[in-house]
Amino acid sequence: MPDVLSEALALPGLGWMLLTVIVAGLVRGFSGFGSAMIIMPVASTVFSPVGAIIFLTTVELFGPLPNLRSALHNGTRPDVARLALGAVFAMPLGVFALAHMSPQIFSWAVSVVVLGLLVVLMLGWRYHGSLTPPMVLGTGALGGFLSGSIGVAGPPVIMLYMASTLPISAIRANFLLYLLMIDGLMLGLFWVLGLFQLEPAIAGLVLTVPYMMANRMGAALFNPQSERVFRAVAYSIIAASALLGLPVWS
Numbered sequence: 640m641p642d643v644l645s646e647a648l649a650l651p652g653l654g655w656m657l658l659t660v661i662v663a664g665l666v667r668g669f670s671g672f673g674s675a676m677i678i679m680p681v682a683s684t685v686f687s688p689v690g691a692i693i694f695l696t697t698v699e700l701f702g703p704l705p706n707l708r709s710a711l712h713n714g715t716r717p718d719v720a721r722l723a724l725g726a727v728f729a730m731p732l733g734v735f736a737l738a739h740m741s742p743q744i745f746s747w748a749v750s751v752v753v754l755g756l757l758v759v760l761m762l763g764w765r766y767h768g769s770l771t772p773p774m775v776l777g778t779g780a781l782g783g784f785l786s787g788s789i790g791v792a793g794p795p796v797i798m799l800y801m802a803s804t805l806p807i808s809a810i811r812a813n814f815l816l817y818l819l820m821i822d823g824l825m826l827g828l829f830w831v832l833g834l835f836q837l838e839p840a841i842a843g844l845v846l847t848v849p850y851m852m853a854n855r856m857g858a859a860l861f862n863p864q865s866e867r868v869f870r871a872v873a874y875s876i877i878a879a880s881a882l883l884g885l886p887v888w889s
Contacts, residue, residue, distance in 0.1 A: 655681060656694075657846060664702055664850040668857020670872055672793045672814040674699060679790050680750075688737060688745040690839040692790035693829060696822040697843025702850035703815050706858045714812030715805075721775040722796060722813075723820045726783025730821075733787020734828055740788070748789045759798060770803060783821070787828070792821045811861070 659681045663674035675695055682691035703710075740748070778795045786792030796817055800810045829835045 653685070653842065656685060656842070657849060660698060660846045660850045661853045664853025665857040665860075666872070667699075667703060667815075668706060668854035668859075669861050670811060670814070670857075672797060672811075672818060674702075675791050675793060675818075683745065686839050687836075688740060688790075689829070689834055690836050692737070692825065693836050694839035694843045695790055696825045697840045698846055698850050699818065700822040700826065701844075701847045702854045703819055705851060705855050706815060707819070709858075710812040710815040712812075713808045714816050715809055716816075717772075718770065718775050719813055719816045719820070721772055722779030722782065722817045723824075725776040725779025725781075726786065726792070726817075726821055726824060728783070729780035730783035730787040730824060730828060733784040733789075734832060734834070736784075736788040738834065745789060752785060752789060752791055752794055755794070770799065770805075774799070779817070782817070783824075786821050786825060792818060 656678075659678055663677040666677060667674040678695050678698070679691060682694050685691070686694055737745075778799045781795040782792040785794065793814070796814065800813060803810070805813075826835070826840075
């Protein structure tokens with residue numbers, strides 16, 4: 640274990656990962672989502688595709704815990720349960736795709752999904768109908784597949800809820816609860832399938848404390864009355880992630 644810890648701390652680019660994790664924690668604490676779209680482009684330059692997802696899920700599993708109590712109070716638990724149920728069924732298919740994916744295809748897939756989300760949201764698409772159980776279940780399944788294959792579970796759920804008329808406090812809470820369950824499911828599935836890697840997990844644990852502190856700071860900045868600011872921050876996060884994650888920069 641000491642040797643693995645030393646190797647994890649000696650990883651090239653760990654300093655950049657620390658800065659990235661702090662920014663991602665601020666964003667996650669404020670908006671309830673967005674950290675994967677910030678961390679994954681950087682993590683994919685340090686780790687293998689599987690290692691990058693393990694690093695992300697390890698960091699994210701503990702970081703949002705300080706905000707869990709308020710999320711349970713503000714979220715719509717039946718919707719979160721349906722999202723998680725859909726993810727349980729579809730996530731193994733995503734992990735199977737990940738295991739057969741080259742790093743180049745992995746990088747392009749992350750960028751294309753994030754960029755597609757940006758375009759749809761910036762075009763102003765909004766869903767004004769009710770969020771039916773089958774719609775929420777299907778959205779969770781798509782998010783689970785994307786989580787297993789490219790480590791970005793948020794886009795389908797973000798598209799559904801950011802385009803809905805739900806209160807911002809409920810949207811933010813649903814994001815946090817759904818992504819927390821996704822992270823737990825992912826680590827468990829990787830362990831069962833024999834894909835778990837210790838080095839990125841330890842690196843993730845090392846950076847959990849600054850991520851958790853940044854989460855608390857981001858949550859303190861959140862104002863449920865500032866919907867315009869919330870949406871502007873969310874769209875800016877997606878835009879920056881889409882541009883910085885393009886493989887043409889490497």
